[in-house]
Amino acid sequence: MKIEVDYRFPVGIDPERQAKVIALGQTVGTWDASFAHREASFHKHQGEVAQVERQDDGTAIATVRFPTINVEGDIASLLTMIFGKYSMAGPAKVVDVRLPEDYGQRAKFGISGVRSRLGVLDRPLVMAIFKPALGLSAADHAQILGEVAGAGLDVIKDDEILGNLESAPTLERLRACLPVLDAAQQRTGKPLLYAVNVTGRADQLLAQAKRLIEAGANALLLNVLTYGFSVLEALAQDPEITVPIFAHPALAGALCGAPDHGFSYGVLLGTLMAHAGADAVLYPAHYGSLPFSAAEERHIRDALRDRNVFPVPSAGIHPGIVPKAIADYGIDVILNAGTGIMDHPDGAAAGVQAFFEALNVEAQKAKAQNANAQSQTQPGQPFDLDQIPPGPLRRALEKWGT
């Protein structure tokens, strides 16, 4: 199988011409008679225009096929080929990339591996974020963790901007939190994953990841786009990296936010992450606090789950969105809330409880529906505040809405 890439061109661009420029210019280029003896080889490396389709809105989508022998089975060489120099040639957006199934890497853990580590097979996972993002000490982190750990939280992560800073060095944060993680496991009978933000120059980052795991880290967080896909791939293939890698989308908007340039979010955070070995990928939920389209979210979800990668819709997530999330995702999703847990009016533990209560209410609704019973509120419909008893969920819905 070849590599197929869909480029969308805006009105005013000649898509047939540009597709040819890509198919040739991003592969062999031109040659003259002096290279006639290499023609067979050139043809093997050449791209080809598969089709050009005009859309109702006047844009056009051109599909270019690239030989897999031009690239190295990784994301960086793929990006250089499909959009390296051409990205500077004028408006064009990469809206889909179809790769051979064995292209790149598979998640070491992914959905099934993370579930089996946690021993949680039958419901969405609940994830929190340490907040405030900067300025807390390692001991502060341990204290916050203590609050949410007892409530049964599944995963917690550093804020993506919290690196290895003097005010709370990464290894110190981890060490302060480890006893709390242990205590939580004793109490709840299941691990709590703490995705520690791994940072630094490429060489330091790879060494730091091993140091963190040696020290007891049970998950990693990586800002894939600011450090590079090549760094994610190095972590993902390394047998010493024995913990799941949570991929953060920081900077994705610089590559995907523009209408006629860069990539669709689905390509970057779905397809490419899933072929680079991420175990779970964070991205904005379309009903969250960042502008995001439902179609992009579906594209990401499907690209990830096709390869057993956990989707983690994020940003502005609170218990009120649980019905919509379940309707969109079923159970194979990680619900990731920052302030939606940490800023619960009754504290962070209540924030976690509110999510579990919300998941239970939805599960009950689904059971009732499966039993053909009549239920005032159908699964997927917003919570009806009147039907929610006093407690963490109700308090959350009163604060953040249904």
Next chain:
Amino acid sequence: MKIEVDYRFPVGIDPERQAKVIALGQTVGTWDASFAHREASFHKHQGEVAQVERQDDGTAIATVRFPTINVEGDIASLLTMIFGKYSMAGPAKVVDVRLPEDYGQRAKFGISGVRSRLGVLDRPLVMAIFKPALGLSAADHAQILGEVAGAGLDVIKDDEILGNLESAPTLERLRACLPVLDAAQQRTGKPLLYAVNVTGRADQLLAQAKRLIEAGANALLLNVLTYGFSVLEALAQDPEITVPIFAHPALAGALCGAPDHGFSYGVLLGTLMAHAGADAVLYPAHYGSLPFSAAEERHIRDALRDRNVFPVPSAGIHPGIVPKAIADYGIDVILNAGTGIMDHPDGAAAGVQAFFEALNVEAQKAKAQNANAQSQTQPGQPFDLDQIPPGPLRRALEKWGT
């Protein structure tokens, strides 16, 4: 000194409001009474809006100041802070970044180091690209190199899309070319740098770079944006990387091409490359084959040269642009031509000779001007074909124009 970032917002966006969202949301975030004991620490980490200025075209530029204690002195943590999550929040373009002088790394070689390696102090350097980009064998590369090496070429590079491919593995290409490089040095009395494309997963790439240098490589080429700034930084700081690193801009258009998203080219290919340790940086020339603004090119040129990094305007470079290039750059520039050398009607060696002839003609014009002599053509003016004697330059100008 703090880090200052200029964000440009299009018409219709409230710049004061968004600047505050960035200053807070990309640093500490919000906190409640339970963290009152950490207020002093939070304030140290908090960003601040320095100013908001409306432009004549209705856009606005907001300057946000970030504390350097929030980041790790590298580009990845910087990008995560200044534009990580916020890049997904709506239209905004990072148009300038001002970093402390000691932020990041300095080129090991840069302009002065590359010049001293070559022993060429008083003129622009001439650089070629192996073409066609894919499908040649290692022996083909050696043969092409032989043609241009004798003509006194200063630098040659792999095409950026030519990675470590079965048809011509990187180490084989290098090994095939080494005797030619040696012979050229014997003949011309100066080295010819061959910037070998170093590729692979981060861990493999770092190891491969050392292997190539051990085998005799005297320069490296890196697609910084597809592999990651963290990889460039790892190479740049490594004392075993004893050769100049040429940074290629592949993928820059995905990050910089859109009017209201991402980065200005000047920030990405100028400021950030110069603080990440690149020795020379390639980017489109504004009079080349890619659409590029003269202002962006100036921004890049100045950001690079401020830190002793060699600017390498590229894409569509041919001998006819030499007068303009000299007017823009003076002598501290590397003129990088692919087809502009390789497709010379009389062959690649003539392609190199045409560049040197062009440089000589310009140098003569400048001398004449300095001597207050009258000259029919002033420096910086296009070549007058009638004044160019038959030979490689004239043939080049007849093909590609003046």
